[in-house]
Amino acid sequence: MENYFQPEIECASQEQIRKWQDERLCKTVRHVYDNVAYYRERMQKKGLTPEDIKSVDDLHKLPFLTKADLRDAYPYGLLACPLRDCVRIQSTSGTTGRRVVAFYTQHDLDLWDECCARAIVAAGGTRDDVVHVCYGYGLFTGGPGLNGGSHKLGSLTLPMSSGNTDRQIQFMVDLQSTILCCTPSYALYLAESIIERGLRDKIKLKAGIFGAEAWSEEMRHDIEQKLGIKAYDIYGLTEISGPGVSFECSEQTGMHINEDNFIAEIIDPETGEVLPEGEKGELVFTSITKEAFPLLRYRTRDICVLSRKPCSCGRTHVKMSKPMGRSDDMLIVKGVNVFPSQIETVLINKGYPANYQIIVNRVKNSDTLDIQVEMTSEMFSDSMSQVTAKEKELVDALKSMLGIYATVKLVAPKTIVRSEGKAVRIIDNRKLY
Numbered sequence: 243m244e245n246y247f248q249p250e251i252e253c254a255s256q257e258q259i260r261k262w263q264d265e266r267l268c269k270t271v272r273h274v275y276d277n278v279a280y281y282r283e284r285m286q287k288k289g290l291t292p293e294d295i296k297s298v299d300d301l302h303k304l305p306f307l308t309k310a311d312l313r314d315a316y317p318y319g320l321l322a323c324p325l326r327d328c329v330r331i332q333s334t335s336g337t338t339g340r341r342v343v344a345f346y347t348q349h350d351l352d353l354w355d356e357c358c359a360r361a362i363v364a365a366g367g368t369r370d371d372v373v374h375v376c377y378g379y380g381l382f383t384g385g386p387g388l389n390g391g392s393h394k395l396g397s398l399t400l401p402m403s404s405g406n407t408d409r410q411i412q413f414m415v416d417l418q419s420t421i422l423c424c425t426p427s428y429a430l431y432l433a434e435s436i437i438e439r440g441l442r443d444k445i446k447l448k449a450g451i452f453g454a455e456a457w458s459e460e461m462r463h464d465i466e467q468k469l470g471i472k473a474y475d476i477y478g479l480t481e482i483s484g485p486g487v488s489f490e491c492s493e494q495t496g497m498h499i500n501e502d503n504f505i506a507e508i509i510d511p512e513t514g515e516v517l518p519e520g521e522k523g524e525l526v527f528t529s530i531t532k533e534a535f536p537l538l539r540y541r542t543r544d545i546c547v548l549s550r551k552p553c554s555c556g557r558t559h560v561k562m563s564k565p566m567g568r569s570d571d572m573l574i575v576k577g578v579n580v581f582p583s584q585i586e587t588v589l590i591n592k593g594y595p596a597n598y599q600i601i602v603n604r605v606k607n608s609d610t611l612d613i614q615v616e617m618t619s620e621m622f623s624d625s626m627s628q629v630t631a632k633e634k635e636l637v638d639a640l641k642s643m644l645g646i647y648a649t650v651k652l653v654a655p656k657t658i659v660r661s662e663g664k665a666v667r668i669i670d671n672r673k674l675y
Contacts, residue, residue: 246359246395251502252557256550259501259559264297266530267505271295271304274536277322280315281538298505301528302516307540312342312481321345323534333381334480344480345534351390353531357486357500358391364491364498364555365449365474367421369396374419374447376402376410376428377454383484384454388423391486397421404428407435415444422450426457426465426473430596433468447471453478453485456565456667458583460590475564481540482527488562493554496561503531506560507539508548511569522547524569525562543570573668575602575609578646582667585648588639589615597658602670609672611648613640619655 254262272292274281284305285291294303312320321328323345330346346354362373373392377384385403392399400419402410410432413419422429429452436442447469453476465473477497478485487504488497499506504527508517511524525544529536544565553561566581573580582600590596594615601612615636617629624632629652636650659666 246356246363248360249556252360252498252559254502254558256558260298262502263505263530266502267298267301267528268292268295270528270530270532270536271538273533274322274538278320280311280319301505301507301539304528304539306514306526307537309342309481309541309543316341317343320535320537322536323347328534330386331381332383332386332480332484342481344483346483347533350483350532350534353503354387354483354486355390355394357483357503358387359394360391360500361451361474361476361486361489362388362391362395362397362421364489364557365421365451365472366492367392367395367397367449371397371420372400372417373397373421373423374400374402374410374414374417376404376422376424376432377485379403383478383480384423384425387478387484387486388451392423407432411436411439411441414447415441418446420446420448422447422469422471424450424452425454426452426461427455427596429465429469429473430461433465434595437468442470445469449474451476451489456583457596458586458590460587461596464590464596477562477565479527479540479542481537482529483532487527491553491555491557495553496549496563498553498557498559498561501559504528505530506548506562508546509541511543511545519548519550522566525565543568545569573600573602573670575611576646578644580611580644580646584643585613585640588636588643592636592639594618594636595655598667599658600668602668602672604672611644611646612651613648614651614653614658616655616658617652621652622655 275285275292288305290303327347328345329348330351332344334342375385375388377388379385389399389401400413429450436445448471450471450473452473462473474490475497476485476489478487488499490497507526508521508523509515509526510517517523525542525546527540528538545567546565547563549561586596589598595618597616599614603610633650633652640648
């Protein structure tokens with residue numbers, strides 16, 4: 243732990259953090275103004291020059307950047323250094339149309355590895371651990387990010403990637419993996435498979451670092467109970483670098499943002515106004531140490547809260563809450579705001595596994611909300627009348643939570659396709675009309 247718990251950085255005073263941010267922000271603004279026509283034109287339209295940005299207090303003057311801007315500038319429009327200096331690209335998963343491509347110099351990769359190493363240390367990792375990485379590799383940032391962080395820390399790294407569950411479990415048992423890195427939905431799938439095979443007592447995991455998709459506190463407790471571990475959240479975006487932008491510590495009351503590399507803001511998603519600490523709003527990030535692909539005021543669309551309350555772990559970097567939803571893809575059904583996390587909370591509280599699918603349709607100009615939920619193996623042996631009664635119970639519980647009616651269909655175990663990357667929770671067929 244001595245290598246990548248860096249108290250001089252992670253426990254720095256607010257004055258020191260602010261000094262780093264002021265200096266690095268000014269340097270980054272000058273870098274993109276001089277090297278990225280897209281930024282230069284956007285700033286000039288607002289009458290701005292780099293000299294107008296003297297500190298973080300001036301950050302609000304800069305224009306926002308959105309995913310639409312990144313797609314418009316694809317592939318090289320936001321590249322801030324010569325292509326010959328870049329050594330890696332990563333790309334977002336699951337986007338339609340033009341994909342978002344991010345570029346990295348070796349310096350950028352070194353900083354990314356360091357951020358992920360900090361996350362592993364915060365989860366109790368040391369060079370004596372065996373880090374089992376079954377995030378996807380390739381263009382997806384999950385595998386490369388945690389792989390690099392584990393190497394930086396000096397842990398034995400198992401670059402398993404996703405899929406082949408039998409092999410995952412075999413290596414987990416044979417090599418005595420101690421830290422699991424994957425999506426929370428795949429962690430639950432692994433837990434189910436381990437229990438089914440009667441191998442629970444052969445697993446030596448102590449912690450898991452899970453991200454890339456939304457998950458609730460109920461899902462966390464389910465994973466922890468089934469695998470006998472402590473489950474830590476990690477946050478990141480390909481556009482900003484990948485996992486490791488922020489991470490949980492042992493307190494598990496939010497994710498510390500690596501403020502020596504990123505500046506976080508919370509804005510009103512409607513007006514763009516910067517909100518004070520403690521207010522709920524849309525998370526915006528500015529990269530201040532990247533060379534190839536630094537983004538200024540990037541709108542993540544994630545809704546959360548920032549807090550500087552003292553943390554028992556000693557880290558002083560600001561915490562962000564677990565995202566509470568999205569400002570752009572929140573479901574609005576029959577005029578009601580619906581978040582998948584609300585549905586997940588009801589299901590887990592009622593004892594159902596966290597594998598479900600939400601299907602929204604529009605029939606005769608009216609929205610319908612249908613939810614398919616997997617039964618446990620015990621429930622699957624129930625009579626038809628018992629299943630029907632359970633479906634009605636869920637309908638009532640969801641009506642109480644959401645305020646609108648949803649149909650529920652209980653399906654056989656493992657009927658819904660498991661995701662080894664991001665779970666596909668929502669099918670909104672209204673977009674097809």
